[in-house]
Amino acid sequence: MNQQPPDTLQQQVDEQEATSRQKYGTFGGVFVPTLLTILGVILFLRQGWVVGNAGLLGGWLIISIAFLIVTFTALSMSCITTNIRIKAGGAYSIISQSLGLEVGGSVGVPLYLAQTFAITMYIFGFREGWIYIFPEHYGILVDLSVFGVLFIVAFVSAGLAFRIQYIILAVIVGALLSVAGSVFTGALEHNVQWWGEFPGAPENGFEGVSFWVVFAVLFPAATGIMAGANMSGELKNPKKSIPLGTISAIVISYFIYMGSAYWMSRVASPDELVSNYNIMIDKALWAPAVLGGLLGATFSSALASIVGAPRILQALGDHSIFPGGETFSKLSKNGEPRNAILLTGGIVLFTLMLRDLNTIAPLITMFFLITYMMINLVVFIEQRMDMISFRPTFQVPRFVPAIGTLGCLFTMFIINAMFGLVALGIVLATYFYLTNRQLNVPHGDMRSGLFVSLAEWAAKKVSLLPSNNERAWKGNLLVPVRNSRELRGSFSLIRNLVYPKGSIKLIGISSEQSPDVLRDSLTTMANSFQKENVYTRWSVLDSKNFRDAVMDSLQTLQGTFFSPNILFLRVPPGNQYDGEIHSIITEARLNKMGIQLYIEDPVAQLGRSASVNVWIREQSPDWDLSMDMGNIDLAMLSAYNLAKNWSASMRIITVVEESEVENAYRYIENLLDLARLPNVIPHVEIGSFDEALTSAPQADVDFFGLPEDPDLDRFRSYVEYTRSACLFVADSGNENILA
Secondary structure (H helix, E strand, C coil): CCCCCHHHHHHHHHHHHHHHCCCECHHHHHHHHHHHHHCCHHHHHCHHHHHHHHHHHHHHHHHHHHHHHHHHHHHHHHHHHCCCCCCCCCHHHHHHHHHCHHHHHHHHHHHHHHHHHHHHHHHHHHHHHHHHHCCCCCHHHHHHHHHHHHHHHHHHCHHHHHHHHHHHHHHHHHHHHHHHHHHHHCCCCCCCCCCCCCCCCHHHCCCCCCHHHHHHHHHHHHCCCCCCHHHHHHECCHHHHHHHHHHHHHHHHHHHHHHHHHHHHHHCCHHHHHHCCCHHHHHCCCHHHHHHHHHHHHHHHHHHHHHHHHHHHHHHHHCCCCCCCHHHHCCCCCCCCHHHHHHHHHHHHHHHHHCCCCCCHHHHHHHHHHHHHHHHHHHHHHHHHCCCCCCCCCCCCCHHHHHHHHHHHHHHHHHHHHHHHHHHHHHHHHHHHHHHHCCCCCCCCCHHHHHHHHHHHHHHHHHCCCCCCHHHCCCEEEEEECCHHHHHHHHHHHHHHHCCCCEEEEEEECCCCCHHHHHHHHHHHHHHHHHCCCEEEEEEECCCCHHHHHHHHHHHHCCCCCCCCEEEEECCCCCCCHHHHHHHHHHHHHCCCEEEEEECCCCCCCCCCCEEEEECCCCCCCCCCCCCCCCCHHHHHHHHHHHHHHCCEEEEEEEECHHHHHHHHHHHHHHHHHCCCCCCEEEEEECCHHHHHHHCCCCCEEEEECCCCCCHHHHHHHHHHHCCEEEEEECCCCCCCCC
């Protein structure tokens, strides 16, 4: 039986979806809604004020900067959409497929709210134009009537909305022709003011205004570039339609704005432009055509938003970004997300009752800008990583997403720094909330590649630095595992010896268990360590010789970036493995690794995990304290970390003759002071070492130095003497408790 390649199967799935509900092409699905959203109320009512303040050159500069930022964003969006299978949700789909559901959701939720609030803003704009024509009409009735029409159209189908947009497009074209037609009536009678005096607005008594404030007024006009991308899940070919439709709409819009700016600078004086917001209506060849264009522009923007916003909500629901989100991911028989439309309509209706959204209007713009910034950032990161999977058919130079990212960030704080910070705060709060949700990711993303690239960069930098950095030391354990049952008994101790910054490398050696059983056990244990926030990796060696396998691991792992620096060995109760343990200890010393031999207390095990003792050799007669502490650095560092994680008490114990007690206490106190261990208790025992083992204060774990030729049978007796678990520790030479 022949098996079809994945691409062919995906094409068949796409074709089946396309035939099950109506799909839209480049012109109707992307170009028209994007063009109509950009050619909005600012073109008809505020561009004259911009030119009156900034002059023609200043106006052109403002228009060009605004369109440059959104053009770079559109180029980045076009690039990334030709590298992924973009699904429903537009920008949310792009960001979540690249940076993960948490980042995508943290942008997608505010974007949905911004798109929904924008519907209300457009309805208010339509009402102002309507009241200008029919001043006797009640504003609330106009708002509710327009909302009712919009909601019914969106609820019936997106196809009906697109057909209505063709009518609106014709109305706006008629308005622009009316403006252009005035040229033939001698309306261009004023000289051009190339650079304006920035007198301000009539609302503030013409107190003056800056270039960037004027820019902030015009910039929202250019933020309609996502209108087509929001329909990504219902396009026949989004990889083709989104780049072609979006960029074409931006280019045509740019020339319309530039041309109308020149027309305004010639048909009216700067004083008229800044004081009369209806200058386009008054100076056009036929004023009703421009009024129709104004109403059509606001209505079409609202229509594009009320069709696009529910699709963002649907995509968020598909991935359960918020509790109960599955309800809004359901589609009707004709493919409409009607539950999402109902919620969106409810929010719009509620905000209409507030009667004024001017206070949060800048916040809406901020959410759009953050979305654009993240799209640019996605492409910038993908380009910098040079991953082989990044093969967009629409390539852009590397400076495009970089400038797009910086331009969006710059614009946010130019428009309103406070709202910019508030918007970023909301996005971050949403991100942390979604991180705690532990979302189920249905597709791969580039996060792992990003972190690998960062790790590789860090590894290259670290390789240029001195390898022996005592200040940066942390415990990285290599734990050979003969039997997974033994590892379970040592789990708590191993975890607390390395937490929070250390790591664990588990090496399973199948000398007693089958490789499959050992592999399953190590997977479970590694996951348990990971849940305890300890970085853990594992591997299994199929070997019947435990000693040779451990020696091979010691030599091989020294060349890795996260190389282990401590060998953790569990010493069994019997002495049948003592010979191979001696050989392994010798090999570890040759490889400059620290060593921890663990002998468990078979009765008390780790007791109450409430106290730790560290035994150090007496230093008579000189009691000299230097940076070279001998074989106690790793023991003290390990004991300190264990005591900190257990919230346990810690003692330093030494055994001396009675005449040296005062010197011993002074030595330990100086040691603790230099080591910055103020809460550790000094303790001195008098007499022989064997006597001290039984008379010293009891602990749950006792740390001892590991001599060159250890007597393992004698070490086993220490457990009986101390009535506690014992760790015998040898330095590697790279630790320093005084560092």
